[in-house]
Amino acid sequence: MEARQQRGRILIGKLGLDGHDRGAKIIVRSLCNDGFEVIYTGIRRTPEEIASAAIQEDVDAIGLSLLSGAHNELIPVLMNTLRQAKGGDIPVIIGGIIPQEDIPHLKDEGVYGVFTPGTPVQIVLDAFRKAVGEYRLTKHTPS
């Protein structure tokens, strides 16, 4: 059997001090089954580690799970680090325990999408497909 045309590369990780990785792993598996190459970084990662790994791996999207409540502190650091590393255009999708009132602020920071508990996996998959598709069209070289 022949592998399908590659959909793209996605980094999935858990940001901050929280080890509950079941949600992240469900997303990892769903993305794999959907034809993506998924680089899983595991739990308790810093924003700097995520940014560095994403750049080295040249991923088309980053997906992060946060259940610790530290998103308002960690996500701005991540977005900043990515921009400094010339990766500010990589779409970032986050999921986990995110209060509704925090979402506009995260979107202002440049986050592509935010998903809260109860979201069907298909909705998350569609968001990744869209984000990766858009990014791969505009993927430009380092300048």
Place this chain on the structure above:
Amino acid sequence: MNEIDDILQGIRHKDPRAIGRAISIVEEGDQRTEALLQMLDEEKIQTSTIIGIAGSPGVGKSTLTDQLVSYYRRQGARVGIIAIDPSSPISGGALLGDRIRMMRHTMDNDVVIRSMSARGRLGGLCAAAGAATRIMACSGCSPVIVETVGIGQAESDVANLADITVLVFAPGLGDDIQAMKAGLIEMADIVVVNKADCVGADALAMELESVTHERTCPVYLTVATDAAGIEKLASTIRDIEQEKRHNGQFAEKRRKAREAEVLDWAIEMVRLKLKNRIESCSKQITGDPRTIARKLIEEICDSQAGQQE
């Protein structure tokens, strides 16, 4: 071509964005691939050493690689790692998880890690991974470690590609009989029994020694989680490398690797053509598959020859 110049300059300046992008271009078979690969610094490629680490899933290849990276970093070397995992034949997707064992090196700019999937290639590791080793070499990485799960015949690819191949076993996986089967063990320069603190390691090492004793292939015990045995392994890798460079085996192996890679690229290129042809007339395909295959190849070769005239 300006874009490629920028990437090449970025590679020389160790810019992780440029290195990552260059490998993606090659992996996806982008039309810019050849322009990029032709311009790589041949001298740096020659001086860099490629270490292959192969073995069954779960024997501790990534952890061993992580420890080797720490060792080489203490020596001041810049290290490249290409970690290859299998891809799903159904979805084409892959879970690339080798990085988890190496996360402590993530913030080190002189450790370049790239995860790759086999992407449904047959043997096919050489083509993209070989190019990736050269891109890393041009950014100053030496050694470049290629770590791959060894299942089936594709495992011999890493031995083709690498200058030095380390084959990793662990006790309790029924590997002693596996080891005696023809295949990778004949191509290994060093055999490692990892998880040497577990029951059965010594017996496994003895059995492996009985397989490898006809040639000079040392068998070492390591406990990668504690870094035990790593220095000895690394110094043996260095000794073997120096000896091979001295007696000409190194250059000879590289030449063969180049040949294998050319074949690999050629198969990749012709594969798509064949697949399209077969799919377009799949209803007419009846009878002996081998005969049809030969006719198909003759057809393609003839039409190519016709075009050139």
